Amino acid sequence: MLCPCGSAQTFSQCCEEIISGSNIASSPEQLMRSRYSAYATKQAEYIFRTYANITRKTQTIDDIAQWANETKWLKLVIHRASNFQHDLLDNNNAQVEFSAYYSHQGQICHMRENSNFIMENNQWRYLDGDVSENSEIDKPKRNQLCFCGSAKKFKQCCAKVF
Numbered sequence: 001m002l003c004p005c006g007s008a009q010t011f012s013q014c015c016e017e018i019i020s021g022s023n024i025a026s027s028p029e030q031l032m033r034s035r036y037s038a039y040a041t042k043q044a045e046y047i048f049r050t051y052a053n054i055t056r057k058t059q060t061i062d063d064i065a066q067w068a069n070e071t072k073w074l075k076l077v078i079h080r081a082s083n084f085q086h087d088l089l090d091n092n093n094a095q096v097e098f099s100a101y102y103s104h105q106g107q108i109c110h111m112r113e114n115s116n117f118i119m120e121n122n123q124w125r126y127l128d129g130d131v132s133e134n135s136e137i138d139k140p141k142r143n144q145l146c147f148c149g150s151a152k153k154f155k156q157c158c159a160k161v162f
């Protein structure tokens, strides 16, 4: 199966290696992608584990699992990422801005967020994010352009996941 994060690699060669722990995310973008893929494959423990310590206190695995189970993740679009290398210092300002398209209780939604990442225990962690948009989208007809900006028809794009 192709990786849910949209990298065009297979899941096993992309985010699954990071989610399973056999590889670590080398950049905030990789961590972001792996968390998205973990949502898409309903691996709540990984999502919980990759929160920063301070953020983890406000989360529970059950809540994450419930949200992941109720949601179908259609598409991830990375708009901007500060791709610090793992060994560079002062990574306190690492950010990734992304759009996630998902369907929740039959309604397609678009969320755009600018997320903040920090290093903890030598690994990238998700700290928090500013959501700049969270809106419902009308489902297109099959031959209309997809809402995600791919320039493909809906039936050849997010409809395949939907």
Ligand SMILES: [Zn+2]
Residues within 6 Å of the ligand: 003, 004, 005, 006, 007, 011, 014, 015, 016, 033, 034, 037
């Ligand atoms: Zn991936």
Ligand SMILES: [Zn+2]
Residues within 6 Å of the ligand: 075, 146, 147, 148, 149, 150, 157, 158, 159
């Ligand atoms: Zn699409």
